[in-house]
Amino acid sequence: MTIPVLLAGHGALPSGVADAAELVTGPQSRLLVCELGPAESPDSYGERLSDLVGDAPEVLVLADLPGGTPANAAKLVAARRGGLRIVTGLNLPMLLEVLVRDGDLDELAALAQSAGKGGVLTEPVLTR
Template identity: 40%
Template sequence: MMHVLLASHGSYASGLREAAEMILGNQEKLYVLGLYPGESLEIFTEKISRVIQETGEAENVLILTDLRNGTPFNAALMSVVKYGSACISGVNLPLLLEVLSTRKECDSAEVVKNAIQSGKDGIVDNVSFGIQKSKSME
């Protein structure tokens, strides 16, 4: 089963884990790291490296970051290069739920592909959707 590391600014990663576990139940091999004021890229990269090393399966780790080109993302990319892990930026709850729901039965490439699609599909302009639906019902 794929290891999943949530890496974000502040407590966003912890909140995502809490929400996901509320929906799916307790999750094994799910790790959380938050970047807080005063922490450097080097310190955060070392934290990610420690988690990856502790898994003993570096090539079977998927890192999910909150913001492309942010410090957690940059630290994750260094780890991807060093350990051969995978990384997706722009994590949201639908994306995380897809990863956690499919990581046991799908290969990593399929998990990544489906997770990105689920993340995109989870973003909807509900006001416009409601207006269009109302007009079609008239």
């Protein structure tokens, strides 16, 4: 079973990360995006997020900020229905690793967390 991956975040960040991932991997039918608009209420956002999750038995949610509205809305959806794992700190290495791997929901969540942390590096400056 292919587990859907829902990107939840502020503004256009989720769409931007999705676009970048698809540039690298090609189209991804399992990818869902839920952007929080500047005037949107947490309740409205939570309803949209819940609608995107639909009746999928399991969904991996990659949210931008711990404690932010997108992550908190996902937590509320998870509390009501179960079957969601939420990993915060959304970044491109995290998403790419999840999209190219198979595994159960817990494995994908652990992989996302590891790849997200591992993708944050200080690159050396090239010298001539």
